[in-house]
Amino acid sequence: MAFGYQAESADSAATARRKFAAGGFDLVLCDIDMPGESGTSLLPWLKEVDPDIAVMMVTGIDDAGTAVSAMLKGASDYLCKPFSLPEVRARTEQALEKRRLMIENRQYQDHLEHLVSERTKKVREGMERIRGLNIKLSHAYDNTLTALMIALDYRDNETKGHSLRVVSFTDRLARELGIEDPALTEIRRGAMLHDVGKIGISDAILSKPGPLNDDERAIMHMHPQLGYDMLRDIDFLEVPARIVLTHQEMWDGGGYPGGMRHEEIPIGARIFAVADTFDAMSSDRPYRAALGFEQVRQELIDFAGVQFDPRVVEAFLRVSEEEWRSIRDHVQSAVEARDGAGIPDELFPRVTTTRE
Numbered sequence: 001m002a003f004g005y006q007a008e009s010a011d012s013a014a015t016a017r018r019k020f021a022a023g024g025f026d027l028v029l030c031d032i033d034m035p036g037e038s039g040t041s042l043l044p045w046l047k048e049v050d051p052d053i054a055v056m057m058v059t060g061i062d063d064a065g066t067a068v069s070a071m072l073k074g075a076s077d078y079l080c081k082p083f084s085l086p087e088v089r090a091r092t093e094q095a096l097e098k099r100r101l102m103i104e105n106r107q108y109q110d111h112l113e114h115l116v117s118e119r120t121k122k123v124r125e126g127m128e129r130i131r132g133l134n135i136k137l138s139h140a141y142d143n144t145l146t147a148l149m150i151a152l153d154y155r156d157n158e159t160k161g162h163s164l165r166v167v168s169f170t171d172r173l174a175r176e177l178g179i180e181d182p183a184l185t186e187i188r189r190g191a192m193l194h195d196v197g198k199i200g201i202s203d204a205i206l207s208k209p210g211p212l213n214d215d216e217r218a219i220m221h222m223h224p225q226l227g228y229d230m231l232r233d234i235d236f237l238e239v240p241a242r243i244v245l246t247h248q249e250m251w252d253g254g255g256y257p258g259g260m261r262h263e264e265i266p267i268g269a270r271i272f273a274v275a276d277t278f279d280a281m282s283s284d285r286p287y288r289a290a291l292g293f294e295q296v297r298q299e300l301i302d303f304a305g306v307q308f309d310p311r312v313v314e315a316f317l318r319v320s321e322e323e324w325r326s327i328r329d330h331v332q333s334a335v336e337a338r339d340g341a342g343i344p345d346e347l348f349p350r351v352t353t354t355r356e
């Protein structure tokens, strides 16, 4: 015991290693010149066994080079012989204080890292929860939109299931063009709502047998704008609202209401135009039977670059007739099975599955 410290001595590096390995040391005073292994060779081993150990090198030669090299290898300090005991005590206390501060600092850092990781985990859990809620909300919106779409179909279209088929065709075409969620969901919603503006058109015009006169046609042509005005202020329908506004535009500028051309027309509306025409031509109507696939195909080719975006027509042609037919049959049988009372989930693939 000296100055209140418990000390042990070793007469060689080998003895020091053996004693040190048993543990319980805070500081080592280590001679550089020892019989056998030197202090500078023992130092790295000490630091490896206990990275927090304070090591003070002791030598008879006041050599700055040796001191620097020892400090670089992890020594805390350097004592030259002859030294006085008060000096050793002061330097020892300094080295132990430095060690204590380093340990405390590291523990504090560990604590902070732990806190950060805990908080990050909480934030991540919060985000996950919000994501789950958003997905639920999105499903709720889709259910509302689906109900609205069915209501619209009953009022306007001769062919039951028209909107549902158009949504499914639009979805398949968009995928063929490499479009993924969330853009895909926006496009699907746009297709679903395309004719929502017809709510504002009177039954007399909407259900008039025979052709419309110029005034009636002008009113009918207001439906994209009416639809857009209904949806434009609804946050989650911003993109679909643009599709509603532009669903009657044509590739060459001959459509309405804006006479937009080419890429000015949102891609969702360009895709919808092909899907809508495909459905119209391949469905039975009171005044004519459904056209054959070859005829529909030819019509789309003829009007590519006129009414339709040629890239979308190409995408349509890449999908086989069998696949189009199977999508159509699938929607139709689902509609007939439910008689329009509800829409099977698989017709509207979800953005992603919720974990809750």
Ligand SMILES: [Fe+2]
Residues within 6 Å of the ligand: 194, 195, 223, 247, 248
């Ligand atoms: Fe329309």
